[in-house]
Amino acid sequence: MPDKEVDRSLSQTVKAQLALRDLILNGELSPGDRISELPMVDRLGVSRTPVRMALVRLEEEGLLEAIPSGGFTVKSFTERDIFDAIEIRGTLEGLAARLAAERGASGSDLVSIRDCLAEMDTVVEQQLAGGNCFPAYVELNARFHEMLVDLAQSPSLVRQLERAVTLPFASSSAFVMVQAELPEARIVLTVGQDHHRCVVDAIEAREGARAEAIMREHARLASRNLRFALRNQETFDLIPGAALLRRRGRT
Amino acid sequence: MPDKEVDRSLSQTVKAQLALRDLILNGELSPGDRISELPMVDRLGVSRTPVRMALVRLEEEGLLEAIPSGGFTVKSFTERDIFDAIEIRGTLEGLAARLAAERGASGSDLVSIRDCLAEMDTVVEQQLAGGNCFPAYVELNARFHEMLVDLAQSPSLVRQLERAVTLPFASSSAFVMVQAELPEARIVLTVGQDHHRCVVDAIEAREGARAEAIMREHARLASRNLRFALRNQETFDLIPGAALLRRRGRT
DNA sequence: TGTTTTCAGGTTGTATACAGGCTGAATACG
DNA sequence: CGTATTCAGCCTGTATACAACCTGAAAACA
Numbered sequence: 342m343p344d345k346e347v348d349r350s351l352s353q354t355v356k357a358q359l360a361l362r363d364l365i366l367n368g369e370l371s372p373g374d375r376i377s378e379l380p381m382v383d384r385l386g387v388s389r390t391p392v393r394m395a396l397v398r399l400e401e402e403g404l405l406e407a408i409p410s411g412g413f414t415v416k417s418f419t420e421r422d423i424f425d426a427i428e429i430r431g432t433l434e435g436l437a438a439r440l441a442a443e444r445g446a447s448g449s450d451l452v453s454i455r456d457c458l459a460e461m462d463t464v465v466e467q468q469l470a471g472g473n474c475f476p477a478y479v480e481l482n483a484r485f486h487e488m489l490v491d492l493a494q495s496p497s498l499v500r501q502l503e504r505a506v507t508l509p510f511a512s513s514s515a516f517v518m519v520q521a522e523l524p525e526a527r528i529v530l531t532v533g534q535d536h537h538r539c540v541v542d543a544i545e546a547r548e549g550a551r552a553e554a555i556m557r558e559h560a561r562l563a564s565r566n567l568r569f570a571l572r573n574q575e576t577f578d579l580i581p582g583a584a585l586l587r588r589r590g591r592t
Numbered sequence: 593m594p595d596k597e598v599d600r601s602l603s604q605t606v607k608a609q610l611a612l613r614d615l616i617l618n619g620e621l622s623p624g625d626r627i628s629e630l631p632m633v634d635r636l637g638v639s640r641t642p643v644r645m646a647l648v649r650l651e652e653e654g655l656l657e658a659i660p661s662g663g664f665t666v667k668s669f670t671e672r673d674i675f676d677a678i679e680i681r682g683t684l685e686g687l688a689a690r691l692a693a694e695r696g697a698s699g700s701d702l703v704s705i706r707d708c709l710a711e712m713d714t715v716v717e718q719q720l721a722g723g724n725c726f727p728a729y730v731e732l733n734a735r736f737h738e739m740l741v742d743l744a745q746s747p748s749l750v751r752q753l754e755r756a757v758t759l760p761f762a763s764s765s766a767f768v769m770v771q772a773e774l775p776e777a778r779i780v781l782t783v784g785q786d787h788h789r790c791v792v793d794a795i796e797a798r799e800g801a802r803a804e805a806i807m808r809e810h811a812r813l814a815s816r817n818l819r820f821a822l823r824n825q826e827t828f829d830l831i832p833g834a835a836l837l838r839r840r841g842r843t
Numbered sequence: 844t845g846t847t848t849t850c851a852g853g854t855t856g857t858a859t860a861c862a863g864g865c866t867g868a869a870t871a872c873g
Numbered sequence: 874c875g876t877a878t879t880c881a882g883c884c885t886g887t888a889t890a891c892a893a894c895c896t897g898a899a900a901a902c903a
Contacts, residue, residue, distance in 0.1 A: 497676040
């Protein structure tokens with residue numbers, strides 16, 4: 342836990358939102374729990390207004406569920422919810438790649454993303470040689486996916502994808518940490534990086550259908566990681582937001 | 593305008609949200625306009641708190657844009673934004689159709705959607721015979737699309753699609769009214785209804801790829817309507833939220 | 844004993860007061 | 874005359890008071 346002392350320059354609302362999200366993701370608030378405003382006022386050290394705002398935002402984010410009669414509860418997720426979220430991300434990233442190919446990406450954008458690709462190559466190489474470069478890889482991976490979406494030059498799509506990725510386990514780097522423990526880690530890493538390269542090639546060659554198919558399949562690497570992660574407890578706990586997951590058949 | 597007097601049973605927040613949305617969609621607030629809370633308090637007859645809440649909600653909805661230093665402005669949209677929004681909807685509905693096919697829809701669900709299909713057949717027939725059944729068609733069309741998405745049995749996808757459709761011109765029935773003026777109206781209506789039937793057939797036959805392709809192409813009917821609507825002023829004004837559209841090259 | 848009613852506690856929705864920050868215009872200065 | 878500075882007005886973010894509502898439990902009644 343890096344930041345127990347929250348920066349005071351942040352607005353109270355943002356402070357509350359971050360703190361509340363942590364509380365949920367760390368499992369200090371369990372799925373189904375009703376969240377009342379007043380207790381949170383004490384717990385977060387801000388007044389009701391920012392707490393209220395944070396609750397609304399987190400509901401939009403998908404972590405909370407509104408109760409018809411007022412108030413919120415912590416949402417719970419099934420294994421299938423995660424699979425679906427990953428599939429949705431893959432589908433939208435596929436659309437982004439296709440649009441990028443069809444509309445044509447500018448030369449400078451392609452150079453930028455190829456630079457990113459090269460950096461990732463280095464990191465992947467070091468990782469395969471036995472180092473532990475996952476933090477660096479996660480960051481580069483996030484940057485790559487962001488740049489890719491931008492290639493589509495579609496604000497609507499960026500917006501939609503932002504939402505698709507808010508759930509912690511839906512993001513492109515959610516399962517990279519799990520991957521470290523995976524027996525087939527080398528394969529997934531190598532194949533994933535090849536996807537990255539191929540999709541850029543496809544976009545440059547204006548091969549829309551191919552670019553789309555690659556990104557869809559690319560997202561399914563995350564599904565594979567997920568399936569593995571669910572198999573034993575240690576890897577299960579590596580899943581971001583694992584506390585929100587209910588395994589087959591509970592309330 | 594059916595409801596100039598807003599139901600007093602609604603909460604102030606909802607009241608404010610509806611009124612504010614109308615104000616924006618009707619063009620009484622122009623794109624780029626900054627929306628201050630106090631003037632809205634006078635204009636909507638509710639206090640700052642509900643106004644504030646409505647603003648946050650409308651930002652999430654995509655009608656407003658947050659100013660970094662605080663406050664909101666009315667968003668503006670380009671022709672391409674709409675095309676992209678339609679493409680996104682088509683892509684997600686395609687995913688829904690594919691999942692429905694792959695996962696298998698229950699017999700009773702298929703019966704229900706076929707009932708809806710049959711009702712639409714009747715309406716389409718009457719329409720082609722010279723009647724004006726568009727309101728009925730719009731409602732049935734909305735119901736069909738809703739049922740289709742439900743067939744995928746994916747809460748995540750339902751959620752994502754709900755968001756994709758919040759923009760008024762992205763919804764499946766946004767351009768049906770324009771269609772009435774379209775020279776090729778008969779064709780679009782006939783083909784659209786055929787899409788509806790074919791996608792259900794595909795789902796029942798577990799033909800995922802076909803179901804997906806059909807829904808993608810189905811959404812492109814809306815793009816066709818849009819392209820036509822943009823050509824002259826009368827049809828342009830039929831576009832929901834037309835006031836938010838900026839034609840090529842303005843601030 | 845089972846059902847209905849009543850009531851108290853807590854919770855949310857709404858209104859409003861207050862403080863800090865931003866904006867834009869007028870003014871002073873180079 | 875152009876640029877930097879100051880200041881007033883407004884606006885948002887936050888805190889808090891108040892009221893309506895819902896919930897759950899105890900009590901009264903059939």
